[in-house]
Amino acid sequence: MAEVGIFVGTMYGNALLVAEEAETILSGLGHKATVFEDPEISDWEAYTGKYALVVTSTTGQGDLPDSIVPLFEGMKDMYQPHMRYGIIALGDSTYANFCGGGKKFDERLQEQGAQRIGEMLMIDASEDPEPESVSSPWVEHWATLLS
Numbered sequence: 001m002a003e004v005g006i007f008v009g010t011m012y013g014n015a016l017l018v019a020e021e022a023e024t025i026l027s028g029l030g031h032k033a034t035v036f037e038d039p040e041i042s043d044w045e046a047y048t049g050k051y052a053l054v055v056t057s058t059t060g061q062g063d064l065p066d067s068i069v070p071l072f073e074g075m076k077d078m079y080q081p082h083m084r085y086g087i088i089a090l091g092d093s094t095y096a097n098f099c100g101g102g103k104k105f106d107e108r109l110q111e112q113g114a115q116r117i118g119e120m121l122m123i124d125a126s127e128d129p130e131p132e133s134v135s136s137p138w139v140e141h142w143a144t145l146l147s
Helices: 014-028 041-045 069-074 100-111 132-144
Strands: 003-009 032-036 051-056 084-091 121-124
Touching (some): 003 014, 003 041, 051 132, 121 132
Parallel strands (some): 051 084
């Protein structure tokens, strides 16, 4: 089964709850999943050739939470053709730049040659107050795409 690093960017804990639920689902399906609450570039690099799942909320004007900014900045000049990843973005559609944090991460990884597995999941807090109710079925499907 696959090894998945789950990289979290959270402000109020919702993204961490989604990440922990994803870890439980992936582990239950036989994958080896590990959550990184304050991810660093060395954590990310350990998953080259494996899988990364980025779970991040959005702050301010579509910005990333402070907990994941060091990782995002640390990967600025990387070339990552061997990275396969998924993204769960949390946001609120009543604000401009809906899910901007996840979109920024996806854009950077695409520019660096990484391969996204499946579609990015965007969870709207104004419609889904319990984000894991939306993310759990997505994670179950995403797991079927891992080789």
